[in-house]
Amino acid sequence: MAARLLPVVKFLIKGGLAGAAVYVAHDQGLLGSGIEGAEALRKAQETLPPTIQEWTDYLGWELPPTPKIDFSLSAYWNKGVHRVMSALSVAPTRACEYTVEGWKYVKDLVK
Numbered sequence: 195m196a197a198r199l200l201p202v203v204k205f206l207i208k209g210g211l212a213g214a215a216v217y218v219a220h221d222q223g224l225l226g227s228g229i230e231g232a233e234a235l236r237k238a239q240e241t242l243p244p245t246i247q248e249w250t251d252y253l254g255w256e257l258p259p260t261p262k263i264d265f266s267l268s269a270y271w272n273k274g275v276h277r278v279m280s281a282l283s284v285a286p287t288r289a290c291e292y293t294v295e296g297w298k299y300v301k302d303l304v305k
Contacts, residue, residue: 228268235267 216225222237223230250257 232268239263 219225223234246257
């Protein structure tokens with residue numbers, strides 16, 4: 195009976211951990227708007243390095259200094275959106291150009 199119960203217990207533990215992760219992400223604002231996500235990232239960047247330093251001091255470990263990351267997710271997102279929209283705006287023109295080139299190629303093959 196214990197052998198049958200073990201997979202159920204494993205599943206319940208994994209489900210509980212996944213549910214807790216989703217709850218914490220929602221509670222911290224990671225699943226909200228972009229402004230809430232940026233605020234959560236800012237809080238994490240302020241909170242994690244001192245906490246890690248405290249634990250390494252407690253355990254007696256020596257870690258290399260953490261690199262400073264100046265990363266703006268919104269800037270990269272906006273850049274990607276601009277590129278996609280630019281590609282979509284020239285797509286009809288490019289399709290016509292490629293069609294004309296294809297017809298010329300086929301005509302040259304038929305000659």
